[in-house]
Amino acid sequence: MPELPEVETIKSDLEKVILKKKIIKVELLDKKLIKGIKPELLIKEIEKTTVDQIIRRGKYLIFVLSNNKSLVFHLKLTGQLIYGTPDKKSRIIFCFDNGKCLNFLDQRRFAELRLTNEWNKEKGIIDMGPEPFDKSFNLEKFRCMLGSKKTKIKPLLMDQNFLAGVGNIYAQEVLFRVGIHPERPVNKLRTQEVENLYSAIKGVLLEAIKYRGSSVDAYVDTQGKKGGMEQRLKVYGRAGQSCQNCGTLLKEMKLAGRGTTYCPKCQK
DNA sequence: CGGGGCTCCTGTGCGC
């Protein structure tokens, strides 16, 4: 499940290898992943262009091409971008002028690839909330965003139109680290808790980037290697295990249709 | 506006 830290890891790895490289050939082995454009047209538009810039926005990865169009990737649950030689499980292959290629794989076929003139006007991006590491996302702004909403904090943290890049793994981790129950209504958060939450969002994401993401489900980096963050996760995927703080058994619940693990004693 | 439920898809893991 690639969230902000995983996509950021892919982005910085790819910058080292495909920036300014020319796409000489595109192989579309699974047209389902292409959205909003005829597959044949996509090939025609992007072959012979170079990748001028790579941008991450939330969980989206964007290649700005030399013809001013952009490839917009979303890996969803099981998408992978692996650089090197062609892979038999590839659904789309981008071949570069250095003889290497970028393989777009996806077990569950939820991932998407779009081609657009203005990536920032794309559905899913245009209304997206602030980037957690943008200067504009300060504590004051965060308080303002929370306002006096009555909604439960965990689904809100995962709402991409509220804040960009946080998904099911890191929303759970952040809440554990600040001792806040996933169902706590936002307007019941104390001033200090909001501040803790703000710091924890940045802290957890930064730690996950440092450890190159969490390899839960299918996530691997562009070399096919696993991340190092999964063993540092304190609640995600650990229902039934003992809380690392207090030893209480971690509980699992469904919240807005998503599995949610928390410590019933530490998180109030 | 908010929340619930459904949809897409396929490998996994469970129960019988």
Place this chain on the structure above:
DNA sequence: TGCGCACAGGAGCCCC
């Protein structure tokens, strides 16, 4: 042992 079915989940969408 093997079959079949429920389940997981990001995000858009519909509905109330």
